Amino acid sequence: MYPLTVALVIGTKPLGDEIRPVLQAFGCRVVLDQNDVGDWNEFLGKLDRLRPNVVLYDVARLQEGMEEPPAENAPETDTAAPDAPAPEGSTPDKPAPDTVPQPAPPDPAAQPPPR
Numbered sequence: 001m002y003p004l005t006v007a008l009v010i011g012t013k014p015l016g017d018e019i020r021p022v023l024q025a026f027g028c029r030v031v032l033d034q035n036d037v038g039d040w041n042e043f044l045g046k047l048d049r050l051r052p053n054v055v056l057y058d059v060a061r062l063q064e065g066m067e068e069p070p071a072e073n074a075p076e077t078d079t080a081a082p083d084a085p086a087p088e089g090s091t092p093d094k095p096a097p098d099t100v101p102q103p104a105p106p107d108p109a110a111q112p113p114p115r
Contacts, residue, residue, distance in 0.1 A: 007032035007052040009043075012060055019056065028054075 006028045010016040031050045037043045
């Protein structure tokens, strides 16, 4: 089994000092370790080349006014308002009944003929 590869963008030293040993203890391989993103196109190019399994980004840096990523490379995001109320009948660990995927009905053509 291959180790989980991780890209780190952690600008706060205490957080980085805490996370790195934990990742090492779990056998993760850090393939990118930066204090900040810097140029988004360059950063996304590195991610494209390195293909880490996980990217850990220090969200505390968002409070400092991070630049927006280029629109053509921006990941798709959920457009629902974060303050939108949860659907009726849902809880944090149970989605609303109408959002639970239902199994497809069996295909009659795929059934073996009766004996």
